[in-house]
Amino acid sequence: MHKTQDPHFAERVRASFARQPAMTLIGASMPVIEPGYTEIHLPHKPEITQQHGYIHGGVVGMIADSAAGYAASTLTGHETSVLTVEYKLNLLAPAEGQLLIAEGSVVRYGRTLIVTRAEVFAVKHGRKMLCALMQQTIIAVHGKQEQPAKP
Amino acid sequence: MHKTQDPHFAERVRASFARQPAMTLIGASMPVIEPGYTEIHLPHKPEITQQHGYIHGGVVGMIADSAAGYAASTLTGHETSVLTVEYKLNLLAPAEGQLLIAEGSVVRYGRTLIVTRAEVFAVKHGRKMLCALMQQTIIAVHGKQEQPAKP
Amino acid sequence: MHKTQDPHFAERVRASFARQPAMTLIGASMPVIEPGYTEIHLPHKPEITQQHGYIHGGVVGMIADSAAGYAASTLTGHETSVLTVEYKLNLLAPAEGQLLIAEGSVVRYGRTLIVTRAEVFAVKHGRKMLCALMQQTIIAVHGKQEQPAKP
Amino acid sequence: MHKTQDPHFAERVRASFARQPAMTLIGASMPVIEPGYTEIHLPHKPEITQQHGYIHGGVVGMIADSAAGYAASTLTGHETSVLTVEYKLNLLAPAEGQLLIAEGSVVRYGRTLIVTRAEVFAVKHGRKMLCALMQQTIIAVHGKQEQPAKP
Numbered sequence: 001m002h003k004t005q006d007p008h009f010a011e012r013v014r015a016s017f018a019r020q021p022a023m024t025l026i027g028a029s030m031p032v033i034e035p036g037y038t039e040i041h042l043p044h045k046p047e048i049t050q051q052h053g054y055i056h057g058g059v060v061g062m063i064a065d066s067a068a069g070y071a072a073s074t075l076t077g078h079e080t081s082v083l084t085v086e087y088k089l090n091l092l093a094p095a096e097g098q099l100l101i102a103e104g105s106v107v108r109y110g111r112t113l114i115v116t117r118a119e120v121f122a123v124k125h126g127r128k129m130l131c132a133l134m135q136q137t138i139i140a141v142h143g144k145q146e147q148p149a150k151p
Numbered sequence: 152m153h154k155t156q157d158p159h160f161a162e163r164v165r166a167s168f169a170r171q172p173a174m175t176l177i178g179a180s181m182p183v184i185e186p187g188y189t190e191i192h193l194p195h196k197p198e199i200t201q202q203h204g205y206i207h208g209g210v211v212g213m214i215a216d217s218a219a220g221y222a223a224s225t226l227t228g229h230e231t232s233v234l235t236v237e238y239k240l241n242l243l244a245p246a247e248g249q250l251l252i253a254e255g256s257v258v259r260y261g262r263t264l265i266v267t268r269a270e271v272f273a274v275k276h277g278r279k280m281l282c283a284l285m286q287q288t289i290i291a292v293h294g295k296q297e298q299p300a301k302p
Numbered sequence: 303m304h305k306t307q308d309p310h311f312a313e314r315v316r317a318s319f320a321r322q323p324a325m326t327l328i329g330a331s332m333p334v335i336e337p338g339y340t341e342i343h344l345p346h347k348p349e350i351t352q353q354h355g356y357i358h359g360g361v362v363g364m365i366a367d368s369a370a371g372y373a374a375s376t377l378t379g380h381e382t383s384v385l386t387v388e389y390k391l392n393l394l395a396p397a398e399g400q401l402l403i404a405e406g407s408v409v410r411y412g413r414t415l416i417v418t419r420a421e422v423f424a425v426k427h428g429r430k431m432l433c434a435l436m437q438q439t440i441i442a443v444h445g446k447q448e449q450p451a452k453p
Numbered sequence: 454m455h456k457t458q459d460p461h462f463a464e465r466v467r468a469s470f471a472r473q474p475a476m477t478l479i480g481a482s483m484p485v486i487e488p489g490y491t492e493i494h495l496p497h498k499p500e501i502t503q504q505h506g507y508i509h510g511g512v513v514g515m516i517a518d519s520a521a522g523y524a525a526s527t528l529t530g531h532e533t534s535v536l537t538v539e540y541k542l543n544l545l546a547p548a549e550g551q552l553l554i555a556e557g558s559v560v561r562y563g564r565t566l567i568v569t570r571a572e573v574f575a576v577k578h579g580r581k582m583l584c585a586l587m588q589q590t591i592i593a594v595h596g597k598q599e600q601p602a603k604p
Binding site: 367386 | 473475476478479499500501502503504505508510511512514515516518519537538539540541542543599
């Protein structure tokens with residue numbers, strides 16, 4: 001569907017994701033990176049729950065935001081970084097189960113603004129249930145390549 | 152401004168917050184609990200940052216969502232629990248500094264739906280800068296008192 | 303996909319739409335009413351434009367909001383009325399062309415809250431372009447049948 | 454509070470508003486234009502109502518969107534035009550009364566993106582009630598002065 005401007009988008013996105021300590025803290029990984037699309041997977045663990053034992057809604061928002069933001073990043077040139085302008089998230093059901101999957105995708109790619117969406121699914125006993133829906137606006141900042149953290 | 156229906160709202164909210172492992176994981180505390188208003192404070196630490204060393208936007212969303220949700224909870228009866236229906240968050244500036252303060256407040260209290268907002272400030276060298284703005288819808292679920300986690 | 307509780311949903315929705323003078327004022331019609339889905343069509347006319355001659359963004363929002371709200375209404379019982387709690391709309395491109403089509407659909411149907419979405423397309427010289435995207439929350443008010451306006 | 458870059462912002466905004474036939478159609482006026490702030494006033498008339506006789510929620514959204522967008526426009530240079538990127542609107546109460554007042558204001562002014570908010574009040578028998586709350590993102594397009602419509 002989408003064309004990327006950077007043949008090395010997957011490596012670039014993977015490296016950027018790896019530089020986010022917050023994603024490591026919650027235990028998230030990004031096993032799928034395609035043009036205009038990424039997936040973040042997040043296994044349940046007690047440390048990321050709320051008071052009822054489900055994964056915290058704020059954590060659901062974190063992976064939705066990141067999956068969709070990186071979906072935008074897959075389509076930009078390598079010298080461009082992306083920032084979240086805003087997003088709107090509906091929580092549809094408790095994030096109950098063994099695994100969350102956030103699927104981020106690009107709805108409309110523009111030079112400056114990129115509109116994306118994310119669906120977050122909770123996988124419980126092998127069944128995938130939609131638990132959150134997000135609509136997001138991303139800004140592309142050209143000529144501001146993302147820097148590896150300084151040692 | 153707002154009237155609460157539960158004289159023990161502060162203890163109730165404080166206890167609920169304490170039951171959220173995800174808040175402990177990121178290092179958040181809730182030092183201010185007033186009728187229709189709460190504050191979540193979050194000191195910077197490397198584990199909650201993104202690739203540029205600022206606190207992760209998803210973490211900013213987490214504390215905005217929780218501060219405003221608990222602001223709603225301060226006004227309900229003790230037998231009522233609250234759930235986030237949805238929120239919309241604008242990220243206005245990088246969350247740069249030593250401390251984040253999320254100020255959640257109730258805009259309109261209804262029996263079923265409660266509309267709230269949150270402002271998140273980054274405190275850098277003693278200066279407080281607005282870095283995120285959220286508008287949120289909460290649903291009150293009556294007769295569903297929040298349960299302490301089972302041992 | 304969706305099951306409706308009211309075999310006469312189409313007549314009910316059509317009649318409700320016909321009782322909205324604001325829809326008549328802008329020239330909107332609702333030619334498609336299916337379970338969980340409606341379409342509002344709006345031909346271009348100078349009276350509904352903004353300063354550049356395109357259909358006004360606020361009018362785009364009006365038909366997106368209504369198409370998705372009525373999509374929710376198709377699934378409720380006949381004694382239930384629906385209200386918009388909130389929506390978030392991204393304007394993706396100018397509403398340029400001869401006709402706008404707002405396609406509203408239900409994402410998740412709950413007894414109290416219904417989450418919907420709408421896509422608005424501009425039809426220009428036979429080509430359909432996505433110009434707006436909306437995510438919306440609807441509340442179902444049971445036992446409050448919509449009343450015909452009093453004479 | 455806010456500084457404008459254009460000493461003639463009020464005339465510029467007033468002229469732009471006057472070029473919007475959609476605002477004329479619904480009967481809206483813009484009596485207040487200050488730096489970073491505008492008000493749109495809209496008297497009740499049957500043509501802009503929904504099925505219960507209140508002003509249509511979509512019309513509420515129209516004036517909220519426009520008031521906040523023009524609030525952004527007051528702060529830009531005269532050669533800059535503004536576009537709505539997106540907004541999120543909560544409808545808090547029916548728009549019941551003789552007059553609606555949409556108060557749009559700038560929350561954060563940036564060179565490219567401007568974040569705004571609007572509150573819409575319904576005035577009924579002299580009492581002003583908050584009926585809608587909006588949070589919005591505006592983009593400033595530099596070097597694209599708004600053109601008067603061609604004759």
